[in-house]
Amino acid sequence: MTDTTTDNKTDKPNYKKTLNLPKTSFPMKANLVQNEPASLKRWDTLADKQGLYHAMQETSEGRKRFVFHDGPPYANGSIHLGHLMNKTLKDLVVRSKFMAGFHCPFVPGWDCHGLPIEHKVMTDLVESGKAAKLDGLTDDQRRTAVRRECKTYADKQIKLQAGQMKRLMTVADYEDPYLTFLPRYEAGVLEVLAGLCEQGLVYKALKPVHWSVANETALADAELEYQDREDLSVYVDFEASDATAVFNAFGLEESDHPGATPSFMIWTTTPWTLPANLAIAVHEKFNYALVRVDGNLTVMAVDAIERVTKLAKSEEVETLATTTGDKLVGLSYAHPFISEAPKPINDPDADTSKCYSIVHADYVTLEDGSGLVHTAPGHGADDYMTGLKEGLPVYCPVLGDGTYDTTTPDWLAGMSIWKANDLVAQRLTESGHMFHAYKFNHSYPHDWRSKTPVIFRCTEQWFVAVDAPTKRDGHTLRQMAMKSTGDDRSVNYVPAWGRNRMRGMLESRPDWCISRQRSWGLPIPAFTLPSGDAFMTAASVRAVNQIIETKGSDAWFADDPASLLAHYNPSEDADAPDELKDGSVSFDQLTKGHDILDVWFESGSSWNAVMRRRSGGEDFPVELYLEGSDQHRGWFQLSLLPALGVMGRPPFRTLLTHGFMVDKDGKKLSKSAGAALKDLFDRYGVDVLRWWVSSLAYENDVKVDEEFFKLAGESYRKIRNTLRFMLSNLDDYEAQDNPDFSDFHVHSLHAWVLGEFNTLVDKVTEAFEKYAFHEAHKLLYKFCNTTLSAEYLSAVKDRLYCDAPDSERRRRTQQTLVVLTDGLCKLLAPILCHTADEAYRALHKVDQKDKSTCVHLTGFPTKVNLETATAWPKLWEQLERAMKAAEDTRASSDIDNPLDLGIKLPDPEGTFEWFNSEDLADICGVSRFEFTKDSEIGITDLRDQPRCDRSWKRDTTVKQRSDGGMLSDRDAQALGLD
């Protein structure tokens, strides 16, 4: 009996209801925005409500470890597109390593100290009027109060960001992250500082550093932003103090001497540094000329004459003589408005005898200026080096607030340097020293926070020396860094060019200034002796650290020096200052330093503060650091240096970098464009965003545009629909635990697709292993769309729909489908966390109440143990040709339906005799397939043969059955008809 109803028009039975049509509760519409949070909630119940991360850790307990270390984002503001990529890529690593069979602990971290938070908090305090209350407090009390506010603020930001990162479905130990302000973290940082002290790499010195006038603090390289700025640029004549010497240098005889006094022309874009001028630098090898310009005699580089005089619109230009730079070295000059070389305010005995003379410097160029470079050792890195070399004092007459001190002329003392620019220029013009002045635009370093221009200024700072020999073996940090990033291959780079980039930066980096003059940070536990000398040794740092580890760094501000040094015994410290050793100075005569550590020193110590300390020393070095390519100079390098200093080896084995987000035209992304992440969660769903991230060639710049998320959504729906179609054909099938494929024929369609699946498993796991997520994405996409949707699934539709439900052929197909669907869910799991689990649960018919079945606690699929006929690839080539021929026939005839066609494929050698012609007909989408001895492909028109009313195939067995319908044997059997 059948329940066949009758088609009204034709009076023939309607067989649609007799088919095994797809059926599933897995919806076509993903509704990610609603359903993802539900998945997150379900995963939170795993491992006794400790959540998915802990469940994964428990599941993988005892397996081989893959140690991956999270670089801490700064705890400020909502996460943006950059975080989306960074955190998702990291999550792809964590999840794929777990699925690949590793134990992969992952501790997320936050960079909590530092200027941005302190600045924000101070701004808020000022705006709310609370700042006034701080004024009455002592220095330490004020700092402590500010620090309390900062901590509250940071805590809030961490909660905000952690919530968003969880919504991104990233798995990490969010219950116990590392936070740089926690005492145990701070202790880990001070251990590193002590280790560097022990190696003799930490020193205090007067050095020109980038100085933020607005925030009155030294800034690290990483805290600078280059912005265009209009400045006053001046060409100034410095009169020679001995005219004859100059003429002689140019080889002029007494009789040739022009009457006037010659000058040296310098060029500067910072007129405010002229009061600090102590020398003029030339290049020994360059050619210089004595030139008469509109009546004045001046010296400038030959190559600069035309450019400079044109700029100044000079009318008469006459070169009197030329000479080389080395002849000028040693000549002296008079400062245009300072009669006697000044002495630094805190060094009244400084030797100024070498001041105001011409010196040589390598960095002099001919591209800009006059070829003679104004040199102020207190206000520039190059100038400072020259000053050291030439024995000039480090003269810096500018105070922290950007005003001149009392060593400058009366008309400048107390004045802001920004105001002084114009005044100095005016003065030079009046005194006739100004050759030319003009405004010009250039890229100039700015304080990243206040956006104000920074200056170079000499201050007392703590440094880590990169060129000082370590006590361990005499190697310097730079030598070790170059070695470990070089040919000994102890560090791998993804992509490979990271090595060159890193080395380029290490080659040229200066000593690391690790001190800052702020409150929100980890204090540098240094003291000042009554003599004025600084006191900080490895042992003293470790002693103070015992206090800080238990009480936190607030103790530095709350406790007196004697309490802080309670665990310190100078007699046991070889490096202790004599006055402490002999007891002539007691601890209560010490004063505490006010500097805090550069936040980069804190994050750069995370290999110790997090990885070593949490693992009892085991997790060092770690396998992988993964960050944006800006971290070659930032976190990577600043983790490498301390680790080399303390441990003698790099903290990481592999450095993976990703590029930056740019707009669709490849231009830098504006801040506002990167801000709308929350909106993206709500419009596309996280699986779509993750699908997009996995598709990126992340090594380079990543273009981002609204359109790309839409495309990712389209592509996601294709994957989803393939999964859905497979699930819908498994509705009446009970999967076995260990399906047996041993009796599957090697030439069967199933063997082919399972062979393809096995290849997919290999390639995808390999792609994940080498962090080529883009490749895994493409492979998975292609498998779903081509191998499955277009090829296998379209071929097996007929047997799934029309064969008797329990027939062996249909059940085998379903057995195959289960493996494919299950495997696909597992391979997709690291990327499409929600969808993969949703499909996995649907496949295994998991009850709503069962919260514990989860694809994320499984692993990548194992390959199916089944041989596949080796002739398949060759056969496919022939099938492609045949299908093309069929398609051509269809296009050039009145045949619309491929099922009205039959294919005869030449196989004169009998190569393909073992293949099943029904399988091949189904692959080609035609009704009949046979091999022929002919040499040409034959396409036959089958329209003169009866068509099965149920399967719509034309088949020789089709005839009228007892219910009146025209059916093939297979369909009649399926219906139990004769």
Added chain:
RNA sequence: GGGCCUGUAGCUCAGUUGGCUAGAGCGCACCGCUGAUAACGGUGAGGUCGACAGUUCGAGUCUGUCCAGGCCCA
């Protein structure tokens, strides 16, 4: 200005050591199916490989210069 990197169809990307008419997906156009249907299948049109020189029998691939863009630095 310097270091590292990028520039291949409208879009996103493949193109091993230089070697057959430069590939894929998306998008687009057209066709089929209407028993995966806010789906599915098929066919097709799109490229002076950033520009210009050079090396070579031969260059998307190697070299140089330039242009555009990114990161880092000055």
